[in-house]
Amino acid sequence: MRNFVxxxxxxxxxxxxxxxxxxxxxxxxxxxxxDPVSYFDTAALKSFKVQGLPTYDWYxxxxxxxxxxxxxxxxxxxxxxxxxxxxVVVYGKADRMDVVKEFSFIKEVITLGNSGAILSRKKDKxxxxxxxxxxxxxxxxxxxxxxxxxKKKNLDGTGIRVCVxxxxxxDVDTDPITKHLFNGNYIEGYDFIRDKPLxxxxxxxxxxxxxxxxxKIDTHxxxxxxxxxxxxxRTEWMLTEKPYEExxxxxxxxxxxxxxxRLVNSSLGYSGKDHSHEELDGKTTxxxxxxxxxxxxxxxxxxxxxxxxxxxxxxxxxxxxxxSVLAVGGISDDNGLRLKFSSFGPSKDLRIKPNVCAxxxxxxxxxxxxxxxxxxxxxxxxxTGFAACVLQNNPTLKPFELxxxxxxxxxxxxxxxYSHGYGVPQASKLFNEVIFNDTASVVLLKSPNYLKxxxxxxxxxxxxxxxxxxxxxxxxxxxxxxxxxxxxxEDDAASFPRIYEKDLEIGDVIRVWHRGTYFEKFIK
Amino acid sequence: xxxxxxxxxxxxxxxxxxxxxxxxERFDPDNFSDVKIDTASSxxxxxxxxxxxxxxLNEDDELISVWGSNLFSISxxxxxxxxxxxxxxxxxxxxxxxxxxxxxNDMMLHDSIGHDKVKxxxxxxxxxxxxxxxxxxxxxxxxxxxxxxYFNVKTFTKYTTWDKLESMKIVNSASxxxxxNPYNYGFEAKIGYGSISFYSRYRLSNIFDSxxxxxxxxxxxxxxxxxxxxx
Numbered sequence: 001m002r003n004f005v006x007x008x009x010x011x012x013x014x015x016x017x018x019x020x021x022x023x024x025x026x027x028x029x030x031x032x033x034x035d036p037v038s039y040f041d042t043a044a045l046k047s048f049k050v051q052g053l054p055t056y057d058w059y060x061x062x063x064x065x066x067x068x069x070x071x072x073x074x075x076x077x078x079x080x081x082x083x084x085x086x087x088v089v090v091y092g093k094a095d096r097m098d099v100v101k102e103f104s105f106i107k108e109v110i111t112l113g114n115s116g117a118i119l120s121r122k123k124d125k126x127x128x129x130x131x132x133x134x135x136x137x138x139x140x141x142x143x144x145x146x147x148x149x150x151k152k153k154n155l156d157g158t159g160i161r162v163c164v165x166x167x168x169x170x171d172v173d174t175d176p177i178t179k180h181l182f183n184g185n186y187i188e189g190y191d192f193i194r195d196k197p198l199x200x201x202x203x204x205x206x207x208x209x210x211x212x213x214x215x216k217i218d219t220h221x222x223x224x225x226x227x228x229x230x231x232x233x234r235t236e237w238m239l240t241e242k243p244y245e246e247x248x249x250x251x252x253x254x255x256x257x258x259x260x261x262r263l264v265n266s267s268l269g270y271s272g273k274d275h276s277h278e279e280l281d282g283k284t285t286x287x288x289x290x291x292x293x294x295x296x297x298x299x300x301x302x303x304x305x306x307x308x309x310x311x312x313x314x315x316x317x318x319x320x321x322x323x324s325v326l327a328v329g330g331i332s333d334d335n336g337l338r339l340k341f342s343s344f345g346p347s348k349d350l351r352i353k354p355n356v357c358a359x360x361x362x363x364x365x366x367x368x369x370x371x372x373x374x375x376x377x378x379x380x381x382x383x384t385g386f387a388a389c390v391l392q393n394n395p396t397l398k399p400f401e402l403x404x405x406x407x408x409x410x411x412x413x414x415x416x417x418y419s420h421g422y423g424v425p426q427a428s429k430l431f432n433e434v435i436f437n438d439t440a441s442v443v444l445l446k447s448p449n450y451l452k453x454x455x456x457x458x459x460x461x462x463x464x465x466x467x468x469x470x471x472x473x474x475x476x477x478x479x480x481x482x483x484x485x486x487x488x489x490e491d492d493a494a495s496f497p498r499i500y501e502k503d504l505e506i507g508d509v510i511r512v513w514h515r516g517t518y519f520e521k522f523i524k
Numbered sequence: 525x526x527x528x529x530x531x532x533x534x535x536x537x538x539x540x541x542x543x544x545x546x547x548x549e550r551f552d553p554d555n556f557s558d559v560k561i562d563t564a565s566s567x568x569x570x571x572x573x574x575x576x577x578x579x580x581l582n583e584d585d586e587l588i589s590v591w592g593s594n595l596f597s598i599s600x601x602x603x604x605x606x607x608x609x610x611x612x613x614x615x616x617x618x619x620x621x622x623x624x625x626x627x628x629n630d631m632m633l634h635d636s637i638g639h640d641k642v643k644x645x646x647x648x649x650x651x652x653x654x655x656x657x658x659x660x661x662x663x664x665x666x667x668x669x670x671x672x673x674y675f676n677v678k679t680f681t682k683y684t685t686w687d688k689l690e691s692m693k694i695v696n697s698a699s700x701x702x703x704x705n706p707y708n709y710g711f712e713a714k715i716g717y718g719s720i721s722f723y724s725r726y727r728l729s730n731i732f733d734s735x736x737x738x739x740x741x742x743x744x745x746x747x748x749x750x751x752x753x754x755x
Contacts, residue, residue: 271561272560272561273560275561276557276559276560276561277559277561278558280556312561313561337546337547346551348556417547417549418551419547419549469546480551480553481551482550482551483549483550484547484549484551485549486545486546486547487544487546490544
């Protein structure tokens, strides 16, 4: 019995041990011993050249090792360095960090948070056998983005290096959907949780995500970019949220940059108990700053908008708030509208978020069964595959230009809202100069007794539009959307969507999108 | 009546003008607070597996051999937070409870012969409910203290004796023992962290029918529980 109590106390004692993590940021770097040619992968150097970016950048210089040495007596342990932030992630105690802050070579000491999540949800249904006949569903999924246009143009992401940050990639080298990527496309993988080369095991979320970027089965594509150059990075711990995943995400981003990635898919997000809505301005958290810096340095992060739409957080997750990170919301396969869990925009500083959207309820092949799974985790890779094809078509696009292109070729552009962004990227628009049709198929009319009733109403021009959806929003003169709506047209005049004068102010703008046509009305 | 008509016309009016809104969102630009928002799911579902030992603690003498008197249980538990750190639990499961008697003559349920080994097993379907104090919302990173009441319904009983006669092994067993009460109940307390906890269980009711005359079995058990679940 005494032994039993001893075991109990020892176990609980182990459980009690927890340390705080800090990012200790140094004041400067030594600029003499950095050789970009030996540091970067040749693909990275090629990528910089194509994009017209410098190979020598202060951010890539190593962290000063003498500073780390001087710091070591004051910390419990060193996790890793972050070149982009000129600092080191350490475990330590608060009183020691107070001492460290006073050192002349320390710029600041940042306490690090703990709140990550993978952005997938449970599977919904499982189809019965007769499997192959169902594979057309993969074609349909990609056709929501006009996938056949890319096929006709032979665009499949060839030559574009893509890094996937995720929780695990079990059997990706043998899985029927992803195995083709291991005949010369796979470049390297690294497990940043274990700090070792990646092994193809663990939780399958990463494999599913990869499928929607680059997967194929038989003659069917599951993702649009089936011939990308592939980097895989494990940055998440599935069983419990390890308290260092945000820094690990940044470390992996640095690695992807070093290895020459042009695109990074992150179906991961950070929100919850260590963050607040006020931080969603793209400038506050390290992870969002890293997302922005990545774009400046030649790689676009495509991040899931988040699955927080139906919980207390509601809004987009970090780092989707960063202005140079493309945030992807999730839409239903049923009506093409926001799935209830897909996170809402905008950012704190009222920028449009999510930027675009894609299917968030998708079919996936799992152990010879066709399953339906949910999550903006799967919307992001669909767009990443799309982006890889766009880059292959025009490799000189810089991340900002690519982000803008993806928005411009999306289904609702130039209309937008805080649920769908600019809509679903469309390959057809990429090859078509007419981005939207300004001969609207609906009109905004004043009510017959406007002075008495005080409302406008939207009416379709042709009765064939009965049952179709019309999108409209009211933008305040300050630039943000006061409200936005999607309404299904009914066949009777009494149910045409109404916009009441009492909801409008001078300077407001009403914008309307219907069946690819668009108009706007300024309130004077 | 006038008010009724007014209400009626208002409702009808609203029905006539109803629009089929698929999305209707209003946005307040000031609605970005600095409050940290805990998004952990409010309800928990867990599958628990326990192993423990029936003990002689609190008994006058050592009736049972502790290491041969183990108990297993497997259960599903639903957990709902009532207010900060305070949760309500409900569980349903199945238990296997074994007692091995220490000396040859301690337990004479069927006969008065001194057997080499005597074991008694009882299996239950079990319901339990209680409260849990938890240090953080995420149970995987939380210390907790749990107190539950349980109620067991007997499903199977077995009494087995082992003997050796010269080189021959003799095993006798009897099941469906009528002198075992169909129900029993008690309390259990747990202390744990994340997916592991240690428990003690105390039975309030008697295993045997009071008219059977058999000596009651020890009431206290100690053990360990492992659980998996979500979120």
